[in-house]
Amino acid sequence: MGDVLKGKVAFVTGAAAKRGMGRAVAVRLAKEGADVMVTDVFASPKSAWAGDEGWKGLEDVVKEIEAVGRKAASAVANVVNLAECEAAVKDTIDKLGRIDILVNCAGTRGPVGVNIVDGDVKDWEALFDVNAIGTMVISKAVGKELIRQNRGGKIVHIASAAGKLPCPGSAAYAASKWAVIGITQALAMELAPYKINVNSINPGFFATNLRDDDATMHSKKKGITVEEFRKDEYKMLSDMVPLKRMGTVDDIANLIFFLVTDQSEYLTGVDINITGGTLMH
Amino acid sequence: MLLENRVAVITGSANGMGKAMALKFASEGCNIVVNDIQIEKAQEVAETIRAGGRDAIAVRADVSNSEDIKSLIHQAVEKFGRIEILVTNAGAAGGADLEHSDEEEWDRVLALNLKGAFMLCKAVVPHMKKQRYGKIIMLSSMGAVRPSISVLAYHAAKSGIIGLMKNLAFELAPFGIYVNCIVPGPIETPFWDPLSAGMSEEKKQAFFAALGRKEVPLGRMGQPEEIAGPALFFASELSSYVTGQVLCVAGGQPGITQSMTFISSPESEGFGK
Ligand SMILES: NC(=O)c1ccc[n+]([C@@H]2O[C@H](COP(=O)([O-])OP(=O)(O)OC[C@H]3O[C@@H](n4cnc5c(N)ncnc54)[C@H](O)[C@@H]3O)[C@@H](O)[C@H]2O)c1
Ligand SMILES: NC(=O)c1ccc[n+]([C@@H]2O[C@H](COP(=O)([O-])OP(=O)(O)OC[C@H]3O[C@@H](n4cnc5c(N)ncnc54)[C@H](O)[C@@H]3O)[C@@H](O)[C@H]2O)c1
Numbered sequence: 001m002g003d004v005l006k007g008k009v010a011f012v013t014g015a016a017a018k019r020g021m022g023r024a025v026a027v028r029l030a031k032e033g034a035d036v037m038v039t040d041v042f043a044s045p046k047s048a049w050a051g052d053e054g055w056k057g058l059e060d061v062v063k064e065i066e067a068v069g070r071k072a073a074s075a076v077a078n079v080v081n082l083a084e085c086e087a088a089v090k091d092t093i094d095k096l097g098r099i100d101i102l103v104n105c106a107g108t109r110g111p112v113g114v115n116i117v118d119g120d121v122k123d124w125e126a127l128f129d130v131n132a133i134g135t136m137v138i139s140k141a142v143g144k145e146l147i148r149q150n151r152g153g154k155i156v157h158i159a160s161a162a163g164k165l166p167c168p169g170s171a172a173y174a175a176s177k178w179a180v181i182g183i184t185q186a187l188a189m190e191l192a193p194y195k196i197n198v199n200s201i202n203p204g205f206f207a208t209n210l211r212d213d214d215a216t217m218h219s220k221k222k223g224i225t226v227e228e229f230r231k232d233e234y235k236m237l238s239d240m241v242p243l244k245r246m247g248t249v250d251d252i253a254n255l256i257f258f259l260v261t262d263q264s265e266y267l268t269g270v271d272i273n274i275t276g277g278t279l280m281h
Numbered sequence: 282m283l284l285e286n287r288v289a290v291i292t293g294s295a296n297g298m299g300k301a302m303a304l305k306f307a308s309e310g311c312n313i314v315v316n317d318i319q320i321e322k323a324q325e326v327a328e329t330i331r332a333g334g335r336d337a338i339a340v341r342a343d344v345s346n347s348e349d350i351k352s353l354i355h356q357a358v359e360k361f362g363r364i365e366i367l368v369t370n371a372g373a374a375g376g377a378d379l380e381h382s383d384e385e386e387w388d389r390v391l392a393l394n395l396k397g398a399f400m401l402c403k404a405v406v407p408h409m410k411k412q413r414y415g416k417i418i419m420l421s422s423m424g425a426v427r428p429s430i431s432v433l434a435y436h437a438a439k440s441g442i443i444g445l446m447k448n449l450a451f452e453l454a455p456f457g458i459y460v461n462c463i464v465p466g467p468i469e470t471p472f473w474d475p476l477s478a479g480m481s482e483e484k485k486q487a488f489f490a491a492l493g494r495k496e497v498p499l500g501r502m503g504q505p506e507e508i509a510g511p512a513l514f515f516a517s518e519l520s521s522y523v524t525g526q527v528l529c530v531a532g533g534q535p536g537i538t539q540s541m542t543f544i545s546s547p548e549s550e551g552f553g554k
Contacts, residue, residue, distance in 0.1 A: 185535075192498035192533050204522075242454030243524065251522035258519045263510030266466070266503040268533040273526055277454045280447045280525040 001068060004261055006033035009096045011089070011142055013079055014106030016040030016057035017209040018047045021158065022105030024249035025256050027064050032257060034101065035071040037092040038062065041078040041106065048212035048226055071096055079106040079134030085141035093145070101260045102142040102155045107131055109210055113169040124172045132179035139187055143196070152195035154260040157184050159271055161204040161279045177202075181271050188269030197268040199259055204275030205237040206247040242277030283517035285310035288361040290354070292344050292401065293371025295322035297470030298420070301505035302368060302512045303330065303337075309513060311366070312336040314357040318343050336361075344371045344397035345389070354404040366516045367405045368418045369398035369442075374472065376434030387434045394438035398445060406453065415458035418515045419446050423466050423531055429496070443527055450525030459524040461515045466531025467492055468503040498533030 010029045015022035015038035026036045044057030058074040065072035073095040075088035092099050110127040114120075135157055146153035162170055163177025180200055188198040211233075219229035238245050255274050258264055273279045289306050293299040295317035303313045307330040315330070315337055317323040323339035330337035340356050342349035357364055375390040376382055398419055409415030424432065425439035443462060450460040469489055477485045493501035511530050514520050529536030 188533050189498045193500065195499075242451055243457075243522065244455065247522045254519045254521050255514075255523065258510075258514040261510075263513055265510065266499065266507035266532050267511060267528070267530050268499065270529050270536055272523065272528065274522050276522050277450050277524040280450065280527075 001031055001033075003033040005029055005101075008034045008100040008260075009037065009092065009098050010034045010101040010103060010260070011037045011039070011092055011099050012103045012105060013039050013077075013138055014104070015061055016042055017045045018052050018055040018057075019049060019208045019249070020045075020105065020210075021203070021206070021208060021249050021252045022103070023061050023064075024253045025103050025105060026061055027068070028250075028253035028257055029101070029103075029260065030065040030068050030070040030072070033070070035096045036065050037073045037075065037088065037096060037099075038065070039075045039077045039088050039106075041076070043074075043076050045209065046212075047209050048216050049209075050227060079104070079138045080129050082137050082141060085138050089141050089145050098149060098151075099142060099145055100151070100153055102138065102146075102153070103256055103260070104135060104138050104155070104157045106134055106138070107158055107210075109214070110172055112173060112214060114172075115169055116171050119172065127172045127176050128179070131173075131176035132183070135180050135183050139183065139198075143187070143191060146191075146196050147194050150194070153191075153197075154264075155187070155191070155196060155198040156256055156259050157198075157200040159184070159200045159202050161202045161273060161275045164202055164271075164273070164281065165279055184271060185269050192268060197259075197264065199264075199268060200271040201252070201255055201259075202271055202273045202275065202279065203252060204241065204247055204273070204278045205234075206249065206252070207234065208249060240278060241275070245276065247274060247276060282310035283513060283519065284366070287311045287365040287516075288314070288357070288363055289366035289368065289516065290314040290316065290357050290364055290401075290405065291368040291370055292316045292342075292397070294368075295319045295326055297472055298465065298468060298505045298508040298512075299368070299370040300326050301509040302370065305506065305509040305513055306366070306516060307333060307335040307337065309517070310335070311516075312361055314353070314360070314364075315339045316342050316344075316353055317371070344369075344401065345392035347400050350397070350400045350404050354401075354408075358408060363412060364405055364408050365412070365414060366416045366418070367401060367409075368420075368512060368516075369401050370418075370420050371397060372420060372439075374432055374435045374475070376432040376436075378431035379433060382433050390434035391438045391441075394435060395441040395445070398442060402445075402449060406458065409453075409458050410456050413457045415453070415456070416516050416520075417446075417449065417453075417458065417460040418512055419460070419462045421446075421462050421464045421527065423464055423529065423534060426464060426529070426536065427534075446527070447525055454524055459515070459520065461520070461524060461526045461528065463508060463511055463515070464527055464529040464531065464536070465508050466497060466503055466529070466534045468505060468508055470505050493532075496534065497531070501532065503530065503532055
């Protein structure tokens with residue numbers, strides 16, 4: 001257990017999913033010494049993984065953070081809803097005293113495999129709402145507080161390798177994630193005078209709850225179990241990765257830990273691929 | 282500690298970023314092979330590391346010379362038995378615009394800034410392959426991506442570093458060898474001596490401050506320690522799923538994903554003028 005982040009408070013969105021990046025990041029930052037506010041649009045998101053039935057979402061993540069000796073708070077907040085985000089920021093100040101770090105892991109994938117000519121504008125709007133507008137809204141709510149505190153800060157957003165390298169049927173997700181990169185670059189310049197570093201990361205293939213809906217749908221279509229589908233899919237995806245494995249949420253926590261420490265003081269406005277070598281541009 | 286008992290070879294580590302990396306890695310538990318052509322300064326760095334409780338040797342080698350490189354890696358392996366981390370950091374600006382460039386200078390600048398990295402990898406990778414583990418970090422330059430002055434040979438070499446890095450990352454991933462590249466923005470090191478030679482300390486500081494204000498969103502030049510942080514990231518398990526990457530550590534200067542934009546006019550004063 002480290003104390004590199006001792007005295008700091010982190011605000012992590014999208015932190016309720018059992019297998020999500022948000023939970024892993026929240027607990028890792030706590031292990032490195034930070035107190036943590038965890039938020040999500042769902043207090044307890046469903047998981048399509050066998051054995052996850054008893055998962056209590058935010059409540060369990062708070063317990064995990066407290067179990068490593070740090071303070072925690074939680075809030076149900078939709079990243080698209082400014083009032084909810086501002087209330088969660090206020091809650092953080094009331095309960096944990098300050099905010100130093102924002103890690104925005106809230107995100108959604110929407111229907112994939114739908115070409116633009118067949119696309120539904122409503123689906124696009126829903127996706128852009130969470131991934132793009134949500135990135136703006138949470139940046140606004142937390143950014144204002146960081147400026148007010150005038151102690152600098154660190155912001156990390158999650159874009160996607162699928163953004164930088166779109167494939168047929170992925171345009172909505174890809175475009176919404178390019179938006180995250182654009183917001184990150186502009187925000188980095190806007191907040192540089194306040195010594196607030198803003199960066200984003202582009203994950204490749206990761207085993208989380210993000211693909212749950214997809215796995216449920218496709219396994220039904222094929223008449224196989226979700227586990228069987230997942231095994232085939234992961235094998236196929238791993239073969240595409242130079243390091244020959246899927247990423248884990250611990251890999252994400254490793255990178256984000258670096259991005260919120262003093263080791264990255266001169267790093268801002270960049271997006272970092274975390275893809276096991278799949279993506280190099 | 283992030284690098285407990287590892288062994289790192291860092292070229293050009295008598296000064297600047299290389300020295301900052303050597304000290305930072307050592308503070309994280311790493312043993313260091315300090316290399317430079319300035320052997321006395323290299324010995325001082327090694328001495329500081331040993332005084333801090335880690336092992337270090339200083340080896341004089343010119344990275345543009347293949348015999349020197351062979352001897353450097355031989356001495357490193359002789360001393361420590363293995364090499365987990367290689368940083369191809371030694372380098373220096375050189376060259377001029379097309380009209381003032383000549384073949385001899387081109388060859389010299391490319392040998393130092395590009396061929397050296399290739400030869401170092403050739404010498405070190407067989408050891409890394411045997412242990413099926415390795416971390417290689419290369420240094421490019423913002424000017425390779427977006428020139429603000431015309432130094433053809435140097436920028437060509439530093440662009441070449443990016444191609445070398447990507448190909449090696451692809452080739453070596455199956456062996457558990459990670460290859461990444463840092464693109465520093467303007468960093469306050471002796472690298473700038475050729476430009477600031479003859480300036481008083483006060484004038485030099487004013488020059489650095491003006492450059493930082495003008496060109497960098499964070500409003501200042503970087504310190505060598507601020508490159509050592511990202512190098513530590515690439516050298517350690519913090520980068521457990523990151524290979525083949527170009528990381529611009531440049532205080533917010535527009536990086537690789539953006540199109541080429543000029544931050545100062547091509548006529549501004551610079552190396553080679
Ligand atoms: N898993 C991957 O392979 C992968 C690859 C690239 C990028 N990403 C991105 O990483 C981020 C984290 O994803 P994950 O893989 O951990 O997925 P996940 O589904 O496991 O977790 C995402 C979390 O965000 C929450 N969320 C969704 N919409 C929200 C909203 N409007 N407001 C607040 N919270 C909301 C969900 O409830 C969930 O808890 C997302 O932005 C995702 O797009 C994931
Ligand atoms: N300082 C900057 O603003 C800047 C910006 C972009 C890139 N870089 C690059 O970063 C790297 C480190 O630069 P720095 O700023 O620390 O420079 P520096 O001049 O402070 O240090 C470079 C070191 O390399 C050594 N060296 C030079 N030629 C050598 C050779 N043939 N063999 C072995 N050692 C040799 C020098 O003696 C010196 O100790 C270089 O590759 C440089 O091109 C620097």
